Amino acid sequence: MSFDKISVLISKINSIPTLPTIACRVMEITADPNSSANDLMKVIIPDISLSTKLLKMANSPFFGATRGVTSLQHAITVLGFKEVRNLVISAVVFESFMKIEKNENYDIGKFWKHSFVCGLAAKIIAAELKKTSNEFFVAGLLHDIGKLVIYITLPNEFFKLVDTAKHLKLKFTAFETEKGIIGMTHDEVGMRLLKKWMFPESLLTAIGFHHRIQETDTKSLLPVVVHIADIFAHIYEMQTVVEEDDPLKTETLFPDIIKLAQLYGIEWDESDLNRLQLALAEGIEKEAVTFRLFFGN
Template sequence: MTNPLSLNEVVRQTNEVVTLPGVFVRINRMVDDPGCPMQAIGEVIAQDPGLTVRLLRMANSVYYGLSHEIDTVSRAVTVIGTRRVRDLILATSVVQAFEGIPEELGSLEAFWRHSIHCGLLARHLASRVRLREPDSLFVAGLLHDIGRLVMFSRYPDYARRALEHTHRQNGATPFYLGERREFGFDHAELGGALAEHWQLPLLLVECIAHHHQPRHAQHYPQQAAIVHLANGLSTPSEEERRPEAEQEQRLDPAIWSLVGLSPELAEEARHEADAQLNEMYQLLRGDLDQA
């Protein structure tokens, strides 16, 4: 029996339970307004003490490696830039928004460790090919499996059957094809639809929606390919654990030319992401784990 709900209905139901905070919605609009002054964005952020603390922690982390401490929101906006600040706020907001959902088929810690590692790796890969705004690739990698989190938490029976179907095929069938069999759509399509509903930038929508098939991205195929590569090389999430050879088989064979990198450079980027994983996990989820 397949899920009777349409993709749009699942997005609507999810949005009733998981919504992005109003402060992010306001900042997202302000960043896209060329006439909006930096000072106004800083003033909105400063109204949320918890967000302010998380933003300053990240701004002063090895993620940026700045030589001088950033001690105010206004300085963070000035030094890092409005789009980067928007990306960091989105990253912390989404992790917070999904906290407390049931862990039906896996560990939230394992899910977020994989997602954060994928995001870090995507950022380093984007920097190596000199893409603008590599922080957007961090967020894309962080959110690439958000549709899977929705499926496992809200529709565990269908997700479990999709997983079982994949296991019966001994890994020959990608997990997202099992999802299509049970849901009528896969987690990438669901995540992309959620990102579009939240009015996130098109780059994020396409990277999330096409991270398994990056050549289907109409506007940002290279960025989607970077997330695809980062996902394939990243530490697998709990339900994806499989031999290393099978991990490599999940990569699109044409991915290296689409990304514009060699496997050797990608491996260097992976080591850099490994080194930053624990700190970034603590920055994004440390307070939640201790609660």
């Protein structure tokens, strides 16, 4: 049965439309060392919606703005090629899925919120590790894109997964049931789609292995940061939900996070994790405007 589900899933992934031409051209230009800001501007400027969004991002303190940005060319200069690429493809990817119909069995709004919180957590962790690239934010933002693919291609199986997750205290372990129900995990599904969309290798690895980091090179921080950011996001969500009985003491998760981080040369203790969790909670309160930049509400 799993083999049949995998075949259906792969077939449906292959039938998902490619990214809009503008996103493909942005990836091509930003990958070409001989291209210029003018080349990038010519591709983006006909898309008024995307141009406006990039200008807003370039003027946002969240993305490192220090002064007013009034033109697209200035925005590209301020953000840099890599950041423009990351922001364009993340905006376009979510735009591709924003028309998913609401369903009483699944709150899609919670998915968008979790995606943003994970991205924000990844950005906070990256800053702690003296990594300034917003690539960590984008990797966290897109980490669960495979779930949306399952949602639109195998809805019955998706709702079985949702129902199973309801009974789990640790929601981030729900991926373990996916193999049994559909034969693949959502990170594998997401990576297949993003390969089809010709995503950069760094983002492919971060998103495709955020639940299988033991299969990656410990020299790459992106997958482990996204993995830990995902746990932080779930901890935040668990802390904001009132449980009637047997509440989870989230500090019990800290030793595993600390041990994992040490494999990557990251020396944290419980006080560090508490500080990062506090920074995440404060960041979520402050970044409502940034959330609306991506999701429009």
